[in-house]
Amino acid sequence: MGKKRTFTVESSNIQKSGGRYTSKTPNAAAKKAASQLFKKASKSKTQITFELRETTKGEDKKIHKYTAKRVKLAKPKVITIMGNEITYRYTVQVKAV
Numbered sequence: 001m002g003k004k005r006t007f008t009v010e011s012s013n014i015q016k017s018g019g020r021y022t023s024k025t026p027n028a029a030a031k032k033a034a035s036q037l038f039k040k041a042s043k044s045k046t047q048i049t050f051e052l053r054e055t056t057k058g059e060d061k062k063i064h065k066y067t068a069k070r071v072k073l074a075k076p077k078v079i080t081i082m083g084n085e086i087t088y089r090y091t092v093q094v095k096a097v
Contacts, residue, residue: 003024009050012048013049014048021052030050071091076088
């Protein structure tokens with residue numbers, strides 16, 4: 001099993017940065033970061049570009065660049081967790097630049 005790595009948003013085209021995202025891969029952390037950036041962005045935004053910096057202790061502080069798209073699902077996905085119903089209307093697609 002690989003160790004967990006931490007990342008932060010260095011910059012984005014919506015002028016938001018920061019946050020701490022933990023994942024095994026930069027791509028998985030980018031998907032988490034993109035979801036949060038879309039929450040902070042205006043509702044009309046469907047595409048965001050951002051830079052993710054690794055902040056794991058002892059690792060290179062390499063910067064990864066991504067483009068994320070928010071795609072509306074044809075049929076909303078509804079799941080139940082501990083009696084609470086959650087509806088997903090969008091999915092986030094992340095691509096390295």
